[in-house]
Amino acid sequence: MCSGGFAKCLGISLIPLAIVCVLCNILLFFPGGTSVDTDHITEQVFYFGGILGSGVLMIFPALVFLGLKNNDCCGCCGNESCGRRFAMLSSILFAGVGVLGAGYSVIVSAVAINRGPLCLVSINNTVEWMHPFSNGDYLSDKASWSECLEPVDVVEWHLSLFSVLLVMGLIQIALCAIQVLNGLLGALCGDCCGCCGESDGAV
Incomplete structure (x- = not known):
């Protein structure tokens, strides 16, 4: 496969990943699938890791x-490629x-997962909004999730969406890193389906 054609495949793969990340970030503004005050939304959501970053x-x-595969390059500097x-x-x-x-x-997703969600917690017969999980230990202690009274199922919501953002981000990094190598090969060796090959076939 040509380096340009391979780059196009990578581009096609990145677009749905980016859309998924944007949707996940938007859903995080509705913890537990409900509408709450902005003060009750986890801080990392407002960093827009999924909307801006990914x-x-x-x-x-x-x-x-x-656009690399269809790049019109013939005749550049007297060299077709x-x-x-x-x-x-x-x-x-x-x-x-x-x-x-x-x-x-x-990074934003990893920090958010480690910190846990912002939720309503009962302490000494009083309720307040806070982060009841100081570190990632809650990930292996599902029983502790019941400390969050509201929004309902906020821990699952928080963990699932930020995990998706984390995984999608890692995949995007891998695809872009592959394109770095593909770009270097294309720059050094030329595109196997470049203009020279096309012009030769037309003769």
Whole structure:
């Protein structure tokens, strides 16, 4: 497969991942599937890891990867393949942007999972909104989840959506890292389906 064609496959894969991340981040604004005051929403949700990091910032490299296969490069600098080589090289920069965006989402998600959700807790016959889990120990102690009185099932909601963001972010990082290698190969070796091959076939 041509380096440009392979990049297009990566771009096609990144778009649905970005959409899923945006949707997950939006759903996190409704803990437990209910509407609550903004003061009762986990702080990490407002960092927009899924919307900005794995969402908006991921759209740019995805679109660039999609356009590499159809890049019109013939005649650049007197060399039919140099335009495509430059396009593959520039895609590395956009892949770097994707890695940074997805990395930001992964960090935010990991912190949120470790800290746990913000919920209503009963302490000494009084109820207050707080983070009852100081670290990630609650992950292996499902019985402790009952400490969160409201919103209902907020722990499952919080853990599931941030876990999806974490996994999607790691996949995005892997795909962008692959494009870095693919871009280097395309820049150094040229696209196997480049303009030279096309012009030769037309003769």
